[in-house]
Amino acid sequence: xxNCMGADGRTVIxxxxxxxxxxxxxxxxxxxxxxxxADAAGVDAMIASYGTIRDFRSAFGAVKPILKLDxxxxxxxxxxxxxxxxxxxxxxxxxxxxxxTVLNFIQLGAPFELEALRQSGKLAAECDKRGFTYLCExxxxxxxxxxxxxxxxxxxxxxxTGQELxxxxxxxxxxVPSSEIGAAVxxxxxxxVLAGGAPAKDTAAYDAAITAALEAGVAGVAIGRxxxxxxxxxxxxxxxxxxxxxxxxRRQ
Numbered sequence: 534x535x536n537c538m539g540a541d542g543r544t545v546i547x548x549x550x551x552x553x554x555x556x557x558x559x560x561x562x563x564x565x566x567x568x569x570x571a572d573a574a575g576v577d578a579m580i581a582s583y584g585t586i587r588d589f590r591s592a593f594g595a596v597k598p599i600l601k602l603d604x605x606x607x608x609x610x611x612x613x614x615x616x617x618x619x620x621x622x623x624x625x626x627x628x629x630x631x632x633x634t635v636l637n638f639i640q641l642g643a644p645f646e647l648e649a650l651r652q653s654g655k656l657a658a659e660c661d662k663r664g665f666t667y668l669c670e671x672x673x674x675x676x677x678x679x680x681x682x683x684x685x686x687x688x689x690x691x692x693x694t695g696q697e698l699x700x701x702x703x704x705x706x707x708x709v710p711s712s713e714i715g716a717a718v719x720x721x722x723x724x725x726v727l728a729g730g731a732p733a734k735d736t737a738a739y740d741a742a743i744t745a746a747l748e749a750g751v752a753g754v755a756i757g758r759x760x761x762x763x764x765x766x767x768x769x770x771x772x773x774x775x776x777x778x779x780x781x782x783r784r785q
Contacts, residue, residue, distance in 0.1 A: 535666040535701045535724060536633040537578040537597055538752065544726060545777050546704075547571050547770060548580040548757035550601045554616075555608050560762040567761045568592040574770035575778070578634065580668075580755065583622050586630050599668060600627045602656070603637040615674060617645040620652055624663055634666040636704070641691055642676030650698065657699025669700035670755075672728070682706060685713035689720050696721035704728055704755045711742040715749035729756030743776050753777050 538544045549567060552558045561567065564585055571579055572594035580599045590598070603618040618638045627635050637656060639649045653669060660667040671694060673679035673687040681687065688708040695703045700723065707727040708714055718725050727746055733739035743754055756773060763769035 535668075537599055537666055537668060537702060538724060539577045539778060541778060542724070542752065543747075543777050544577040544724070544753035545575075545770070545774050546578045546580060546599065546726060546753065546755035547576050547596075547760050548729070548755055549585065549761060550580050550582050551757055553582045553601065554605045555611065555613065557609075557611065558761075560758075560766060565589055565592050567766055568596065569594075570767040571760075571770055572596045574767060575774045576770055577753075580636055580757075583626060583630070586632060590630065597634065598630070598632050599634045599636050600630060600632045601637070602627075602635050603652075615640065615643060617643070618649065620656075624659055624665055627665065628663075634668055634702075635660065636668040636670055639669065639671040639695070640674045641671065641687075641694065642674045642678040642682070650694075653695075653698050653700075660701070661699065666701045667699065668702045668704055669695040669698060670704040670728070671695040671700075672706045683709045685710075685716060688714065689717045692717040692721040692725055696723050702726065702752075706730070707742060707746065711746040712749050714746045714751050718750040718752075724752035725750075726753045726755045727751055729754060729759045732758050732762055740772070740776060743773075747777065 576596050578597040586598045602622045604621045605616040605618045657667050671691045673682035675682050679687045685708045691705050692703050703725045760769050
């Protein structure tokens with residue numbers, strides 16, 4: 534089983550790498566408190582930057598850190614323009630930090646897609662060689678190839694591409710409707726986790742979409758802004774753990 538998964542084969546991942554490429558990140562000012570709250574909530578893993586893992590490693594507790602290997606230019610103002618991501622860290626860096634799972638980002642349909650795919654293929658092979666789990670974050674972007682990047686067909690293409698590259702786990706966009714994720718799970722035959730996306734305006738509808746995706750076969754969620762950006766981050770993370778693992782689940 535991939536290292537970022539829980540004992541039941543599902544996972545709740547909290548992403549706190551946002552300040553690496555976007556600022557301000559309201560709710561992420563105190564990383565240590567968010568990491569501690571995630572551990573207390575029973576979160577399985579956390580995507581973070583090199584600096585965060587290095588400087589707060591002891592705070593992770595039972596939460597498994599996932600090292601983000603790539604970066605992009607900083608955007609100020611809270612939006613996410615289409616920018617190229619390039620590799621900055623290596624498996625040697627992950628090993629030194631005591632990290633078993635690494636991640637990078639592929640934007641399908643972007644002008645620089647091919648180079649991202651090439652980097653990802655090399656990373657997948659190196660992870661297999663050295664025993665790391667490769668979590669591939671792969672998402673369609675609005676483009677001539679993907680006019681609707683949330684369409685189920687676009688998500689299926691992303692998931693299958695990631696598996697063909699050699700990923701062990703896929704992180705991708707939640708399709709609309711979320712219940713259609715089952716086709717993507719079937720297409721790639723490895724665990725698929727759904728990104729949390731922009732802050733939800735309707736919490737009940739957001740949770741219902743996650744539940745529908747879980748029922749369709751998705752393995753979990755990887756949530757950022759809807760966790761640490763919530764009015765009560767600790768309560769939000771506890772809620773996601775209940776949704777994914779059930780009321781009586783215990784991390785092992």
